[in-house]
Amino acid sequence: MTHAPGRGLPAGRLLFGGDYNPEQWGEDVWKEDVVLMRQAGVNAATVGVFSWALLEPEEGVYDFGWLDRVVQTLHDGGVGVVLATPTASPPPWFTRRHPDAMPVGPDGVRLVHGSRDTYAVSAPAYRSASRAIAQRLAERYGDHPALLAWHVHNEYGSLDFGEHAAAAFRRWLQRRYSTLEELNRAWYTAFWSQHYTSWEDVLPPRRTQYLANPAHALDFRRFSSDEMLDAYREQRDAIRATGSSAPVTTNFMLPSWNHLEQWSWAPELDVLSLDHYLDTVGPDGEAHAAYGADLVRSWSGGGPWLLMEQSTISSTVAGRRAHKEPDRVLRNSLSYVARGSQGSLFFQWRAPAAGSEAWHGGIVPHAGAGSRSFRGFERLGRVLESLAEVAAAPQDGPLVEADVAIVWHAEGWWATETPQLPSDDLDYSAAVRGAHRVLWQEGFAVDFVAPEADLSRYRLVLVPSLFPVTDAAVAGMRRFVEGGGHLAVWPFTGYADEHLHVVPGGYPGRLRDLLGVRVEELHPLDPAERVELTGPGEPDGSTGPERPLTGLTWSEHLSSEGAEVLARYAGLDEGVDEGAGEGAGEGVAGGPAITRHAVGRGAAHYVSTFLDGPSLRTWVAGLCEQAGARRVVEGCPPLVEAVRRRGAGVDHLFVLNHSRAAVRVQGPGVDLLTGAAAADGLVVPARGCAVLRTTERDGFTVTADPAGGEATPG
Ligand code: GAL
Secondary structure (H helix, E strand, O other): OOOOOOOOOOOOOOEEEEEEOHHHOOHHHHHHHHHHHHHHOOOEEEEOOOOHHHHOOEOOEOOOHHHHHHHHHHHHOOOEEEEEOOOOOOOHHHHHHOHHHOOEOOOOOEOOOOOOOOOOOOOHHHHHHHHHHHHHHHHHHOOOOOEEEEEOOOOOOOOOOOHHHHHHHHHHHHHHHOOHHHHHHHHOOOHHHOOOOOHHHOOOOOOOOOOOOHHHHHHHHHHHHHHHHHHHHHHHHHHHHOOOOOOEEOEEEEOOOOOOOHHHHHHHOOOOEEEEOOOOOOHHHHHHHHHHHHHHHHHOOOOOEEEEEOEOOEEOHHHOOEEOOHHHHHHHHHHHHHOOEEEEEEEOOEOOOOOOOOOOOOOEOOOOOOOHHHHHHHHHHHHHHHOHHHHOOOOOOOOOOOOEEEEOOHHHHHHOOOOOOOOOOOOHHHHHHHHHHHHHHHOOOEEEEOOOOOOOOOOEEEEOOOOEOOHHHHHHHHHHHHOOOEEEEOOOOOOEOOOOOEOOOOEOHHHHHHHOEEEEEEOOOOOOOEEEEEOOOOOOOOOOOOOOEEEEOOOEEEEEOOOEEEEEEEEOOOOOOHHHOOOOOOOOOOOEEEEEEEEOOEEEEEEOOEEOHHHHHHHHHHHHHHHOOOOOOOOOOOOEEEEEEEOOOOEEEEEEEOOOEOEEEEOOOEEOOOOOEOOOOEEEOOOOEEEEEEOOOOOOEEEEOOOOOEOOOO
């Protein structure tokens, strides 16, 4: 926690609003927009994200007149501006003038304009045009009183495999490896005659005949993140060179893809921001909101950040037609704020009349402001206004205190996407999400940490698979355990070094000694197979947990080298037809499945299969107990979350009731939403919220409300 971005956003209020695309409408609509924004309490509009074609209609010819009027209209209406540089969507003339600056896919097909994100990030023409427009915008608006922040680009993440990328990739590799000999060693090019004798022969991992070289593929992901970071830095520096003092951000995107290594990006941003589209709006959507928020706060060094985009009531992202009820929009927003966001911004203000996102929804829906959903946003505006004091950060320490952390690194994700791993069902993101989900269900605050981070402030650290691990990370994990920490490791962790070279001598490679186990054989499972685990001792389950634990996807032939065996593989799954050959669990039956290795003052735990949801929850809850991790509030009813956000002198305890029954909150605090003191107990209705201002850490209870029956959904 050495770096805490979050500089420069207002500390006396929470931001509310979202992407605003006035260029899609006539000026009469702009006036109505500002009236409605005031009515809803909107105080921030993100402008210009996709406006390049209007701002620079021909190369070097700029037209800022319309944007001047937009910015002034917003300012006159009391709405601040998050001003974007429009570089995520070069205009059609750019293709005509610079065909070489169009991106090329891995299959060699060059794209052209017609959608968005069509640029080759390494192309000199693209980079200089981006710097130029960023500089022009900063010169014109850099000291405008409406300016809240700079929003560079939009969701960096478009990969390019063309000639410009090839040249930049070679330069990056030369810096990383110095010599071809080193590169050949790192990439294991003795395999399949891939030995390089000239840098010119090194290409991006374009489509080839059969399987790509995994180390090559991983380095290209690393390079692409660094290259996009360079492009971001150039724009940021062009803005800063004009003297504009507004904070600079770029919006990260979760969760379906990830092309950035956010730990190294974070120090380059004044404030981190996130676009977060839930992958489900069922009860798991609440856990997902918490996941995104915990990740970005952690990237932010524990400090404040900004939720730049979330969907309004309807979303079409990634083909999912998701609908959110207004009460969910409110609870989701407070979930992000509780975890450090300086506000709640949406994509987007007004639902478009046409175009490929016509059905994505807006704060002003197609139905107009006279609608249930708009009234929901008006309520959200009032709520955020009443929570203004929450925006003030504490003098020191993180905004959210967590005893438990999850190791997260983009390289774990990328490495798990390389070809021909022992199982096609390894899913890094799902493993991390699964670990976070059970901690959320159990009511623990969670941080994410980089593999080489200082872990000493945590009691429990989870590593839900991380295929490549560096020596430095292993040393840090050992220090943590020796000092009294509990480390818990999932399968497919530490098997390889940073070049994906398998560590010889048995799995889990670099973590073998610390975990006190050795795996000689992997037994991946088919998607339909599962393995049951028994308790310690005999494999008959007699001393095992009440509900046998179940493993999916993976099992291993494991032996203990000093670790205590806590659960074993029970053997053949009953559902498997024995006549069909070796069944799930047969090869590992009776062998150790879960272990615990006492090291120094702590313990290193290992689970050699991917536990299903309920089993993982049981196991992780037990680990939390052993490690002495504290819940935010002990004993919250299911689907009720409590999150404490530390503030300047006072803290705020958010109680978000996602359940269908009212709950009763009692403790030393006053609810900012109703003004009611919680000392004698206050009722939070089904799907409702409370935000208690408090100076106390303990003394809170959240219980089912005896008078509260089932409430109607929504
Ligand atoms: C975001 C993007 C927005 C919009 C939104 C909804 O990822 O930044 O511009 O496309 O998704 O699809």
